[in-house]
Amino acid sequence: MTTDVLDTATIDTAESAHLRPACFHCGALCPDDSISIGTHQFCCAGCKTVYEILHQNGLERFYELEQAPGIRMTRIPRADRFAYLDEEPIRRRLLDFSDGQHARATFHIPAIHCIACVWLLENIYRLKTGIGRSEVNFPRKEVSIAFAERQVSLSALVALLASLGYEPALNLGSIESPPADPTARRLLIKIGVAGFAFGNIMLLSFPTYLGLDPSTEELMQRSFGHISLLLALPVLLFSASDYWQAAWLCFRRRMITIELPIAIGLAALFAQSAWDIFGRHGEGYLDSFSGLVFLLLCGRWFQRKTYESLSFERDYKSYFPLSVIRKSAHGEVPVPITSLAVGDRVIVRAQELIPADAVLIAGEGLVDYSFVSGEAAPVARQVGDYLYAGGRQAGGAIEIEIVKAVSQSYLTALWNSEAFQKTDKPDLLSLTNIAGRYFTYAVIGIAASVALFWSLRDPSVVARAFSAVLIVACPCALALAAPFTLGSAMRIFGRHGLYLRNTSVVERLARISAIVFDKTGTLTFAGASDFKYQGEPLSAEEQQAVGALAAHSTHPFSRGLGEMLEGYGIVEDFQEHPGCGVEGRIAGRHYRIGSKSWLHAQGDDASAVYVAVDGAVRGRYVARSAYRPALARLMERLSACAVSIISGDDERERGALREIGGERVALRFRQSPFDKLAYVRQLQANRERVLMIGDGLNDAGALRQSDVGIAVTEDIATFTPSSDAILDARHFGDLPCFLRAARSAVRVLKISFAVSLSYNAIAIGIAASGHLSPLISAILMPLSSFSVIAFSLLATNTVAGRAGLR
Amino acid sequence: MSVLYLLMAASLVVALGFLVSFIWAVWSGQFDDTETPSMRVLLDEDTTTIRTKNEEKKHT
Numbered sequence: 001m002t003t004d005v006l007d008t009a010t011i012d013t014a015e016s017a018h019l020r021p022a023c024f025h026c027g028a029l030c031p032d033d034s035i036s037i038g039t040h041q042f043c044c045a046g047c048k049t050v051y052e053i054l055h056q057n058g059l060e061r062f063y064e065l066e067q068a069p070g071i072r073m074t075r076i077p078r079a080d081r082f083a084y085l086d087e088e089p090i091r092r093r094l095l096d097f098s099d100g101q102h103a104r105a106t107f108h109i110p111a112i113h114c115i116a117c118v119w120l121l122e123n124i125y126r127l128k129t130g131i132g133r134s135e136v137n138f139p140r141k142e143v144s145i146a147f148a149e150r151q152v153s154l155s156a157l158v159a160l161l162a163s164l165g166y167e168p169a170l171n172l173g174s175i176e177s178p179p180a181d182p183t184a185r186r187l188l189i190k191i192g193v194a195g196f197a198f199g200n201i202m203l204l205s206f207p208t209y210l211g212l213d214p215s216t217e218e219l220m221q222r223s224f225g226h227i228s229l230l231l232a233l234p235v236l237l238f239s240a241s242d243y244w245q246a247a248w249l250c251f252r253r254r255m256i257t258i259e260l261p262i263a264i265g266l267a268a269l270f271a272q273s274a275w276d277i278f279g280r281h282g283e284g285y286l287d288s289f290s291g292l293v294f295l296l297l298c299g300r301w302f303q304r305k306t307y308e309s310l311s312f313e314r315d316y317k318s319y320f321p322l323s324v325i326r327k328s329a330h331g332e333v334p335v336p337i338t339s340l341a342v343g344d345r346v347i348v349r350a351q352e353l354i355p356a357d358a359v360l361i362a363g364e365g366l367v368d369y370s371f372v373s374g375e376a377a378p379v380a381r382q383v384g385d386y387l388y389a390g391g392r393q394a395g396g397a398i399e400i401e402i403v404k405a406v407s408q409s410y411l412t413a414l415w416n417s418e419a420f421q422k423t424d425k426p427d428l429l430s431l432t433n434i435a436g437r438y439f440t441y442a443v444i445g446i447a448a449s450v451a452l453f454w455s456l457r458d459p460s461v462v463a464r465a466f467s468a469v470l471i472v473a474c475p476c477a478l479a480l481a482a483p484f485t486l487g488s489a490m491r492i493f494g495r496h497g498l499y500l501r502n503t504s505v506v507e508r509l510a511r512i513s514a515i516v517f518d519k520t521g522t523l524t525f526a527g528a529s530d531f532k533y534q535g536e537p538l539s540a541e542e543q544q545a546v547g548a549l550a551a552h553s554t555h556p557f558s559r560g561l562g563e564m565l566e567g568y569g570i571v572e573d574f575q576e577h578p579g580c581g582v583e584g585r586i587a588g589r590h591y592r593i594g595s596k597s598w599l600h601a602q603g604d605d606a607s608a609v610y611v612a613v614d615g616a617v618r619g620r621y622v623a624r625s626a627y628r629p630a631l632a633r634l635m636e637r638l639s640a641c642a643v644s645i646i647s648g649d650d651e652r653e654r655g656a657l658r659e660i661g662g663e664r665v666a667l668r669f670r671q672s673p674f675d676k677l678a679y680v681r682q683l684q685a686n687r688e689r690v691l692m693i694g695d696g697l698n699d700a701g702a703l704r705q706s707d708v709g710i711a712v713t714e715d716i717a718t719f720t721p722s723s724d725a726i727l728d729a730r731h732f733g734d735l736p737c738f739l740r741a742a743r744s745a746v747r748v749l750k751i752s753f754a755v756s757l758s759y760n761a762i763a764i765g766i767a768a769s770g771h772l773s774p775l776i777s778a779i780l781m782p783l784s785s786f787s788v789i790a791f792s793l794l795a796t797n798t799v800a801g802r803a804g805l806r
Numbered sequence: 807m808s809v810l811y812l813l814m815a816a817s818l819v820v821a822l823g824f825l826v827s828f829i830w831a832v833w834s835g836q837f838d839d840t841e842t843p844s845m846r847v848l849l850d851e852d853t854t855t856i857r858t859k860n861e862e863k864k865h866t
Contacts, residue, residue: 227818
């Protein structure tokens with residue numbers, strides 16, 4: 001084994017920054033200054049290679065656009081890794097277009113993060129002949145590349161991207177579902193049409209607004225009325241179509257949502273206007289009608305802020321890779337995962353997933369099931385042992401034999417289990433729809449009594465007064481309050497690292513009464529471990545040397561230790577003894593770190609890493625979970641809710657968790673994914689509204705069952721189980737702020753409701769007395785709508801700032 | 807007053823023209839990604855000339 005530093009991992013910290021140069025390519029701290037070109041230092045050979053490629057092709061501008069914009073290249077991808085992409089069934093599904101010569105493919109690349117990435121990916125044609133125009137969609141983190149298939153194969157293209165650090169996310173999910181969403185475009189066009197009609201009808205209504213005498217300008221009045229009607233027709237048939245559909249759905253399902261009174265109001269407006277214009281009674285309310293539709297659609301547009309690069313609906317398909325390496329008589333060939341059959345031999349290399357339930361044939365299994373089961377420590381598996389799908393091999397390469405098809409394996413079975421299927425969370429409970437329901441009853445009641453009243457006094461006004469009440473009772477402002485209040489709350493949350501699936505999550509978040517935390521990966525850092533040293537003290541130099549040595553190891557425990565100690569130093573005579581440990585010479589002294597038996601050390605802890613310097617055993621590093629900072633403070637701030645911590649792990653950490661949560665917190669250990677789901681159900685049966693916070697597939701059921709499920713992730717571009725919201729782990733401590741802000745936002749929403757209802761009350765008063773005119777309607781409608789929108793936006797931003805989200 | 811009808815018709819035609827061009831812009835995908843072009847404009851390097859040569863325009 002050589003002493004190259006391909007896999008060295010380092011963590012940037014301020015203290016050590018002055019000691020070590022930052023990598024010119026990726027900005028990470030370099031373990032030593034052995035890798036450099038001219039004055040540029042690199043943290044690893046991978047970063048240096050990328051720099052060389054860009055340098056040779058005249059693409060150095062990449063480094064001018066941003067400071068150290070590169071993606072850290074921890075390992076250089078094997079050139080043949082993507083050969084499977086040229087297999088016809090996969091190739092066909094990945095390409096957007098192909099005519100045999102020219103082709104175009106769109107890749108999702110999670111690594112895209114800055115302007116330099118955009119520039120490099122759009123200049124990628126300079127690196128290889130045959131690549132044509134490429135275009136980046138930054139919010140979606142996608143690049144679409146045109147290329148000549150005869151000159152560049154799909155696998156070569158992906159390999160080129162990967163060699164620069166922009167490896168596309170290729171998984172089972174990416175070939176099965178086309179991500180296009182045409183509704184966004186349709187909505188924009190609907191807004192355009194409604195806005196067009198609104199503006200022009202207002203222009204045509206100017207004679208009315210100015211109070212011109214209809215008797216002298218009768219022809220003008222009539223022709224303007226007919227043109228207005230013509231302009232309003234596409235608004236009625238196209239722009240407002242969602243409301244007709246929603247109203248029809250309400251009718252069929254015998255339920256009332258906010259769309260029903262809106263549809264009634266809009267229909268009354270249009271019918272009354274058409275009646276007036278054709279019957280020459282007046283000029284109608286078409287300006288109000290198209291203005292209403294325009295504003296309502298704007299509200300919808302504001303509300304549907306989507307985080308395009310995030311997916312809230314991922315299933316196991318986006319967790320599994322596209323291909324695996326099958327070993328057969330012809331050698332080792334990459335094959336699509338879908339073509340795996342029982343009895344196939346598969347090679348799983350370090351950090352790769354076990355694709356299906358299998359039996360270990362050769363090699364030493366060290367499988368990390370933390371994502372699937374919640375157990376923190378990787379488990380050792382011997383030849384002949386049964387391996388469940390979904391685990392990640394943490395040690396070296398192993399050979400396995402598939403015993404169950406991918407679709408019938410433990411992980412997929414877990415996922416497809418009925419208990420984990422999404423129960424449709426009823427939208428009917430949203431505040432808007434509850435308000436809409438009462439509103440509808442009230443309006444119909446008032447309209448009926450008004451009609452009754454006038455039929456006794458003056459039957460000639462009955463129809464007019466009845467329709468006037470329906471017109472002004474259109475809950476436009478009410479319907480706008482929720483999109484703007486909750487929509488802006490959602491945007492504020494997004495700026496602070498909590499990405500919501502939609503606006504109704506804000507409302508549900510405000511009602512939370514119980515919080516359930518997962519331990520592994522949620523309260524603790526995913527992947528990172530904390531080590532505690534026991535034994536004869538090591539000097540600072542010795543610690544650094546141990547760190548440097550540990551960082552060279554392929555064993556995940558030693559690597560974790562290397563990351564924590566931030567080793568610095570050149571390792572000579574490095575040797576790795578698989579299953580035992582590593583040894584090497586640093587600054588003239590001989591270090592060995594590894595297992596107890598290898599070092600003949602005394603002690604009782606088999607999972608510890610022992611250290612020997614110059615032949616003498618000095619002590620051991622004991623692994624423990626690395627908790628996120630300030631958890632105790634966080635738990636204290638959440639004390640208004642009932643907090644529980646559930647874990648798939650054993651009780652080892654009970655003491656630490658008690659310390660964090662205090663006596664109040666309910667602790668549960670050894671919980672299977674089904675136990676977690678059952679626990680959330682049990683809380684809900686006790687009339688608690690549960691917020692579940694988890695990170696892995698083992699929490700997927702509980703995340704779905706809970707009222708709000710938040711998936712925590714260190715890197716928002718990576719896989720998260722399906723949930724209502726995704727929380728960037730760096731903002732984990734802001735959780736109480738989010739809860740407070742959500743509650744305040746709902747309070748703002750209720751006040752907005754009150755304001756808009758008072759407008760409706762005034763308008764109904766005018767209408768019931770039979771005095772409603774198009775002019776009053778034209779003033780009242782925009783006044784109520786705009787004041788409610790302005791109040792919602794301002795108040796939400798203020799209360800969110802007060803809750804700590806600035 | 808009859809000139810008003812002419813003006814009315816003319817203004818409607820102009821407005822319709824804008825509506826049609828807006829619909830065309832939406833359908834051709836110009837509003838699909840409003841963020842990347844704002845970054846691209848800062849990349850002042852003259853790459854467009856090379857790019858158009860490589861571009862194939864046969865397909866949609």
